[in-house]
Amino acid sequence: MASRLEEGLRQRVEDTVEQMRNIAYVIDPDGFISKAAIYARIYGVRPVGVCAEFRESKGVYDLSVRASADIDLNVLLNESATKFGGHGGGHPMAGGGRVPAGSLTKFLADLDGRIGRALGKKGQLVRA
DSSP states (O other), rough: OOOHHHHHHHHHHHHEEEOOOSSSEEEOOOSHHHHHHHHHHHTTTEEEEEEEEETTTTEEEEEEEESSSSSSSHHHHHHHHHTTTOEEEOSEEEEEEEEEGGGGHHHHHHHHHHHHHHHHHHTOOOOO
16 A cells, blocks of 8 residues: 555656756645655756645645755755745755745745755756
8 A cells, every 4th residue: 555655656746846957846746745855856857856735724835855966955945944934954965844835936946046056066067
């Protein structure tokens, strides 16, 4: 049963992943958001994957963010989420957070830019 649920999540992410310059993301994939963020990174072919899940009762998106690149998601996620009235943090390659629903698009664009700048400082590939 568990493998069918995971395969369903994997397929939903592969079918719905969106790409920005440095991040790939999925919204409401109906499954574990941490696993969905990993799949978004893989299928979106980007150094960072993001999964956002809407929490209707609070009017926010809960976030899971996973990286394969050598960047500090803890700092980048916190700075970006805070800028839009949310919060975030975690570890250098894995983090989570929450942003108001109306700010998700701007948050994703801001995080994408921050990641691009961080990658550029480390001499890593930054997508045009």
